[in-house]
Amino acid sequence: MEVRQVRNVIxxxxxxxxxxxxxxxxxxxxxxxxxxxxxxxxxxxxxxxxISVYFGPFGDIRRHDKRSPWVGEAYANINPxxxxxxxxxxxxxxxxxADPEDRPYRGWKKTDEDYKVMRLMTRVRYFxxxxxxxxxxxxxxxxxxxxxxxxxxxxxxxxxxxxxxxYQAMFxxxxxxxxxxxxxxxxxxxxxxxxxxxFGQLIGEGYAPDIHSVVGAPKESMVKITKAEPGGIDGKxxxxxxxxxYRPTYENEAMxxxxxGGYISQ
Amino acid sequence: MAKMKVKNWQxxxxxxxxxxEVRPKRQFAAIFDTNKxxxxxxxxMACKHAWTSGRGQEYMWWNNVETKPxxxxxLGWDVKILELLGSQRWEAGKYVGKTIFEAAPRKEVAAGYLxxxxxxxxxxxxxDEPYGSIGRGEHLTIPHRVWHFYLxxxxxxxxxxxxxxxxxxxxxxxxxxxxIVLIDQxxxxxxxxxLRACPxxxxxxxxxxxxxxxxxxxxxxVEGGAQTQCITTCIGRIRLNGWIHTPDQSDPLNPxxxxxxxxxxxxxxxxxxxxxxxxYYIPPAHVPLPYLRQMFGPGVEQAxxxxxxxxxxxxxxxxxxxFGSTHQWIAKCDVKGEEASGYDAKGREIxxxxxxxxxxxxxxxxxxxxxxxxNIT
Numbered sequence: 001m002e003v004r005q006v007r008n009v010i011x012x013x014x015x016x017x018x019x020x021x022x023x024x025x026x027x028x029x030x031x032x033x034x035x036x037x038x039x040x041x042x043x044x045x046x047x048x049x050x051i052s053v054y055f056g057p058f059g060d061i062r063r064h065d066k067r068s069p070w071v072g073e074a075y076a077n078i079n080p081x082x083x084x085x086x087x088x089x090x091x092x093x094x095x096x097x098a099d100p101e102d103r104p105y106r107g108w109k110k111t112d113e114d115y116k117v118m119r120l121m122t123r124v125r126y127f128x129x130x131x132x133x134x135x136x137x138x139x140x141x142x143x144x145x146x147x148x149x150x151x152x153x154x155x156x157x158x159x160x161x162x163x164x165x166x167y168q169a170m171f172x173x174x175x176x177x178x179x180x181x182x183x184x185x186x187x188x189x190x191x192x193x194x195x196x197x198x199f200g201q202l203i204g205e206g207y208a209p210d211i212h213s214v215v216g217a218p219k220e221s222m223v224k225i226t227k228a229e230p231g232g233i234d235g236k237x238x239x240x241x242x243x244x245x246y247r248p249t250y251e252n253e254a255m256x257x258x259x260x261g262g263y264i265s266q
Numbered sequence: 267m268a269k270m271k272v273k274n275w276q277x278x279x280x281x282x283x284x285x286x287e288v289r290p291k292r293q294f295a296a297i298f299d300t301n302k303x304x305x306x307x308x309x310x311m312a313c314k315h316a317w318t319s320g321r322g323q324e325y326m327w328w329n330n331v332e333t334k335p336x337x338x339x340x341l342g343w344d345v346k347i348l349e350l351l352g353s354q355r356w357e358a359g360k361y362v363g364k365t366i367f368e369a370a371p372r373k374e375v376a377a378g379y380l381x382x383x384x385x386x387x388x389x390x391x392x393x394d395e396p397y398g399s400i401g402r403g404e405h406l407t408i409p410h411r412v413w414h415f416y417l418x419x420x421x422x423x424x425x426x427x428x429x430x431x432x433x434x435x436x437x438x439x440x441x442x443x444x445x446i447v448l449i450d451q452x453x454x455x456x457x458x459x460x461l462r463a464c465p466x467x468x469x470x471x472x473x474x475x476x477x478x479x480x481x482x483x484x485x486x487x488v489e490g491g492a493q494t495q496c497i498t499t500c501i502g503r504i505r506l507n508g509w510i511h512t513p514d515q516s517d518p519l520n521p522x523x524x525x526x527x528x529x530x531x532x533x534x535x536x537x538x539x540x541x542x543x544x545x546y547y548i549p550p551a552h553v554p555l556p557y558l559r560q561m562f563g564p565g566v567e568q569a570x571x572x573x574x575x576x577x578x579x580x581x582x583x584x585x586x587x588x589f590g591s592t593h594q595w596i597a598k599c600d601v602k603g604e605e606a607s608g609y610d611a612k613g614r615e616i617x618x619x620x621x622x623x624x625x626x627x628x629x630x631x632x633x634x635x636x637x638x639x640x641n642i643t
Contacts, residue, residue, distance in 0.1 A: 039307060050314050054307055057391040061324040064384060079399070128399035129412075201640060240384060241391060246342050248395065254349040255342070259335055259397055261556030265353040 002106055004181070023099055027224035030082075030135045032096065034176050034219055037138035046072070046141050046170055055170075056138070057241075058091070058123050065233045067093070067172065069144075069152060069160030074171045077127035077136040078225075080249045090126040090247045091231025091239020093172075095119060096135070098179035098221045117149045120174030121228055126248050135223065142168060143175025180219035272426065275513050276537040276563070277361040282368055284375055284431045290445035294423050294483050295510035295522050296497060297532045299548040299589065301573070302504040305331045305393065305416040309496035309505075313420075316495050317482070322474025325386040328481040329496045331418040335557065336392030339419075340385035340467050347465040347539065348560070350377045354538045356564045365540020366428060366465055375432045376463040386470075408552055415550035418504070420496060421468040421481035422535065422543030423447050429480070432463035444509075445544065446483040454478055465539045491595050491610060503590025509597070510544055519598040521585050521608075522546070529582055531569045533562040548573055580604075583621050592617040 011019070021028060039054055046052055052072030053059035059072040076096065078088070088094055097103070097119070104118040122137065130136055144152075147162030148169035155161075160169040169175075195211055197204050207213075231239030238250075245252025257263060271280045272287035313329035330339040338344070347366070348354070354363040369377040398412040423440075427447050430438040437453035438460060440446070449460070449469070454477040460469045461478060469480045484494035492498070493507035508522035516527040525532045525546070532546035549558050551570045558566040576582050584606030588599055594616045596608035601621070608617040631638055 038305075050311065050319070051307075054310070054390040057388050057393065059390060060387040062387065064387060127395055129394065129396045131400075241341055241388065244341065246336070246338065246345070246391075248336065254345050258345045258348060258560070259557070261554075261558070261560035263348040263351070263354055264556070264560045265355045 002102060004102055021222050023222060026100075028097075028099065028222045030133060030223045030225060032076075032098070032135045032137065032179055032221045032223045034137050034139045034180060037140065040140050042140065046168075052170070055141075057125055063157065063159075066158035067229070067234065068158065069148070069169050069172050072170060073123060074137060074141050074175075075123040075125045076225075077125050077130045079130045079132050079134070080126040080128060082132055083124060083126060084249075086225060086227060088124055088225070088227045089231060089238055090124070090242040090250065092124050092227055093121055093229040093231065094124050095121055095226045095228045096174075096179055096223050097226070098223045103181075103221070104174060104178040113146075116173065117144055117146050118174050118178050120176070120178035121172050122174075123231070124225075126242075128248050135225070137176060139176070141170035141175070143177060144169045144171045144173050149173060176219065179221045179223050181221065182219065274365075274426065274540060274542050276534050276542050277365070277540065279360055281365050281426075281540050283426045284367075289425065289512070290440065290442050292443065292509045293425070293445035293511070293544055294488065294507070295526075295544040295546065296420075296494075296505055296507050297522060297525055297546045297548065297589075298418050299504040299586070300415055300417065300550045301548060302502045303331065303416040303418055304502055305333060306501060307331055307390075308499050308501050309418060312495045312499040313481075316484075318479075322472040323470075323479070325383075326470045326472070326479065327389050328468070328470070328479075329418070329420045330389055331416055332390075333392050333394055333414050334417050334553075334561075335397050335414065336395040337417075338391060339389045340381040341388070341391065342385070343381070343465075343467045344536065344561075346379055347377075347536075350379065351538070354560075356538075359564055361538050361540075361563075363538060365538070366463075367426075367431070367540055375459075376428045376465075378428065378432075378463045378465065380458060380462045381467060409554045410552045413553050415553055417547075418496075419466065419468070419535070420494075420545060421447065421483070422466060422541065422545045423481075423483055424544060425542035426540065428463040428465060428541055429460035429469045432459040433457075434459060441485075444483075444485070444488060446485050446488070447480070448482055448485070449478055449480055451477060451479075465536065465541070466543070488595070492593050493595055498590075498593040500590055506589045507595060510546075517598075519600060521588060521596055521599045524581075524585055524599075529572055530565055531572045531582075533565050533569055536561060537563045580621060584619075587619050587621060588617065591619055 039051055049071050053061050055072040056075050058075055061071045108115045148160040151162055152158055152160035152172055191206050194205050198208050198210055229235050230237055241247050242250045245255055268284045269282040270286050272283045274281050309329050310327055310331055318326040318328055332339050351369055366376040396412045396414040400412050423446055435453055437450045456476040458471055461471055469478050471478050487494055497505040497507050510522045513527050516523040518524055518528055532548050534543045534546055549562050549566045549569055551574055555567055581601045584601030585599055587606045588608050597611040598609045600607055604621050606619050607615050610616050
């Protein structure tokens with residue numbers, strides 16, 4: 001298990017808002033959030049293929065694009081204006097990298113086999129509702145493993161499913177944990193800390209989960225993004241719905257007219 | 267191609283259709299309240315597991331819920347049919363533009379197009395995506411400047427189905443007893459003229475069996491006096507099944523007639539296409555009117571105004587409360603005092619509900635357990 005210790009420094013808001021993340025110059029300008037998704041309680045969006053197809057816009061039960069790890073796949077919601085700054089189109093694959101000090105793991109090298117397996121690659125989806133500087137990747141998908149990556153790269157149809165264990169990944173490479181970390185809450189008071197019990201209304205003392213140990217989800221991280229592959233089938237051109245003009249910022253003339261009710265003449 | 271004159275009450279005029287006007291004894295209908303839909307897709311999954319989880323049905327979703335405006339199933343379905351029709355004009359509640367039958371190219375039954383296979387691939391494209399983006403310091407207004415809503419869809423079991431009209435083998439029929447539209451699976455040869463003609467794209471092709479399929483309105487349930495799967499599994503209770511009549515036959519005790527003809531709060535989907543669809547929508551109160559007029563016709567403004575005043579009308583409130591209250595088909599309903607009741611075809615009361623949740627206030631300290639109550643967890 002990797003461990004990293006941080007300082008807990010307290011600042012006023014007026015001081016804090018003048019500070020910058022130390023990795024900003026290295027391009028870590030996006031806040032990656034990994035919230036829960038409405039179609040899944042725990043692992044339901046990924047255990048069941050028909051729900052997995054509904055897990056976002058890239059679900060395709062027939063997997064026309066052989067790069068898809070499964071019938072549904074991970075994606076990051078991005079503000080279109082941010083994407084365009086980086087030359088990233090709706091539906092493209094991107095790399096997402098966090099603090100190189102310890103992500104995706106301490107001591108990584110570009111030539112490591114582990115690095116190939118654990119560097120996060122994901123689809124990107126234009127979403128005007130996302131604020132600038134934020135990436136939103138919904139939670140609870142099975143991440144890539146050595147076996148799933150090997151399968152993804154050797155299967156003729158690209159399915160990211162380990163044939164020995166039947167483990168089915170929804171990422172081609174990496175996963176949220178390539179970027180996010182859990183942080184232990186700083187507290188010096190453990191055995192004598194008076195606090196509410198984890199469940200119910202009783203008050204107790206001492207160690208309790210969610211107070212002294214790892215917080216579950218969602219997690220977040222500062223990241224940078226780089227275009228990896230075009231979104232069109234098997235890496236050629238634009239993702240089809242964008243190419244056809246039905247996506248935000250790519251609207252064709254009919255779509256533009258439709259959006260403001262322009263087919264009804266007054 | 268025969269061109270008969272038929273009456274379409276949603277358009278307030280006559281129009282052409284290849285067959286005579288023959289209305290069923292009773293017409294299957296439903297009302298969906300878009301103000302309550304949260305796109306949980308329970309209805310979608312219920313229908314999928316019940317009817318379309320077999321081989322060849324992988325792309326089929328007889329029920330789907332799409333976010334508007336960037337969601338579609340299949341891709342761009344409504345943009346394309348609106349574009350084919352061109353400008354559509356209403357005058358004082360009467361549709362004076364062309365229906366898809368009137369705009370049909372020579373030798374064809376209806377203006378239409380055949381979607382490509384990939385158009386069906388991503389059923390949940392556009393989920394939650396709003397039109398526009400929010401600037402700094404913005405606040406909410408009604409209607410929302412940056413908006414989206416959810417549109418649940420099934421086959422509309424139209425009075426004038428384009429699918430039925432287009433089939434050269436007459437393999438599609440509309441049942442006399444309940445107006446449900448079905449494809450005779452032994453007669454269909456998979457020409458897909460129906461897919462081409464249906465503007466809502468609710469006929470789907472099975473490449474394994476090489477014949478077409480569509481929503482069957484869960485007719486075994488309907489025959490047994492129950493509402494459909496998608497309607498009863500809706501956890502938001504946004505849907506209600508019932509029989510609809512023409513305006514002149516409207517029965518104020520029938521919940522569907524009451525909401526569609528009397529309160530005029532439930533509207534058909536793209537009525538200008540001319541099929542007289544029988545799934546009716548309470549329009550979303552927060553969405554700009556021009557888009558809604560395009561989708562539901564000129565009655566939207568009044569519908570939203572009426573809906574927002576529901577709390578002032580106990581009968582209206584009572585009927586809305588009956589949505590999702592029972593799996594049984596409600597033929598008639600009424601409101602007595604603070605309670606709404608639903609009755610079956612034989613007049614037996616099948617459900618009774620209070621208009622408001624009863625409120626109980628309990629003491630802060632429970633003497634029996636010597637514990638204090640909190641209002642959390």
